[in-house]
Amino acid sequence: MSKIKTIAFAVCAALGAGSAYAEEFLVGVQIPLTGPLARVGMGTQEGIRVAAEVFNKTNGKHTIKLVTVDDESAPAKAVAAVEKLASQGVVAVTGGYGSNNISPASDAANKLGLAYITSGGVDDGLVKAGRKNFFRINNTxxxxxxxxxxxxxxxxxxxxxxxxxxxxxxxxxxxxxxxxxxxxxxxxxxxxxxxxxxxxxxxxxxxxxxxxxxxxxxxxxxxxxxxxxxxxxxxxxxxxxxxxxxxxxxxxxxxxxxxxxxxxxxxxxxxxxVNFTTADGKAFGEAYTRLHKKEPDYLGQFGYVQSMLLFEAIARAADAGTIKKGGVIEEMRKTDRQTLIGRVQFDANGDNKNFTQxxxxxxxxxxxxxxxxxxxxxxxxxxxxxx
Missing domain, CATH: 3.40.50.2300 (Response regulator)
Structure with missing residues (x-):
């Protein structure tokens, strides 16, 4: 190989590595920002934003960009929100509040092959429906x-x-x-x-x-x-x-x-x-206070945990080259991590059986x-x- 070709190859390789280093993934946030569930939706969204902030500063390789759609606290609008997010190229969905909204929304995500994670739905029917894409960190x-x-x-x-x-x-x-x-x-x-x-x-x-x-x-x-x-x-x-x-x-x-x-x-x-003592807790608390100018509460903690687990699964799937092959869902199933709400693992139905309030x-x-x-x-x- 000539010296010029060698240099050209090295430059291309470097550019390719730089592209991988800066790889950005769109993640959908389907959440009630208006309607009767607006207060809890906004609280959860605050934690989701913090998760993106912390992940983007600490991952070192991949970044997350959030795309948010208000589901207006209504089941039909929740489905429309997921479909709109999919049309915009998101690789997964986080959010949802109210089991009657989450059920049809996660159905829509399942049909579109998108992983869906929530902390806003505890109806056991959600984990008995046989959805392969559904995950929740809390339960009845x-x-x-x-x-x-x-x-x-x-x-x-x-x-x-x-x-x-x-x-x-x-x-x-x-x-x-x-x-x-x-x-x-x-x-x-x-x-x-x-x-x-x-x-x-x-x-x-x-x-x-x-x-x-x-x-x-x-x-x-x-x-x-x-x-x-x-x-x-x-x-x-x-x-x-x-x-x-x-x-x-x-x-x-x-x-x-x-x-x-x-x-x-x-x-x-x-x-x-709260006085956070773990590294994860301190990162969450500092970022939450800086972004929202107030102390965090449990809705923000739930939004943070569910989203950070999703972002980490996306990063693992990206490293494995399986993002477009159902890799995010597969990586979510491998989750086993200590979080702000305790240990999180997902069973075959996507439920976190370790959860205790x-x-x-x-x-x-x-x-x-x-x-x-x-x-x-x-x-x-x-x-x-x-x-």
């Missing part, structure tokens, strides 16, 4: 264990469960009822249609008929607010504590509804404010972890209600 069982564990540790003997008739919330409420009943705890069930806004009739039943010690709310943010407002008006005298599941024990809820949150319990991965409580201007005892940052204030 993890929330049920936390809520039942708290109730057991508090020594509560009677519970009123107020729950939405949506699939995920109905399923979780039924699981909690069954588990509490097996422990000899008296349970009264109160279903409500997601369209209602006046919860006083239900709270009247809790006050006059149930006379329960504990109210468990299984719904979403706007519904929690309605239930708590009704409870503050009616003040059921036998109630000693009120708890909800996702999206309740957050600094955002405390800031927006300071009169409703005192002493209320909700699931929480970490306390607020914790319970937090609004105490003053903080969210303290109160269950399980080994993770607690404070003792529960009990009895304690927001009136």
């Amino acid at each position: 069982e993890g929330y049920q264990k936390a809520l039942v564990g708290l109730i057991g540790d508090l020594g509560v003997k009677s519970v009123s469960i107020i729950y939405s008739t949506k699939d995920a919330t109905h399923g979780l409420a039924a699981d909690v009822q069954k588990t509490l009943g097996a422990k000899g705890i008296k349970v009264a069930m109160h279903a409500f249609d997601p369209a209602i806004t006046d919860f006083k009739p239900i709270l009247n039943k809790v006050k006059l008929r149930d006379r329960s010690e504990f109210i468990a709310m299984v719904g979403y943010e706007n519904e929690y607010v309605g239930i708590l407002r009704a409870a503050r008006v009616l003040k059921p005298t036998t109630v000693k504590a009120i708890a909800g599941v996702w999206s309740l024990a957050t600094p955002k809820m405390a800031a927006d509804f300071p009169d409703l949150m005192p002493n209320v319990y909700g699931t929480a991965v970490l306390p607020f404010p 914790r319970m937090g409580q609004h105490q003053g201007k903080k969210v303290e972890l109160v269950w399980p005892k080994e993770a607690a940052t404070a003792k529960p204030v009990f009895p304690g209600v927001p009136w």
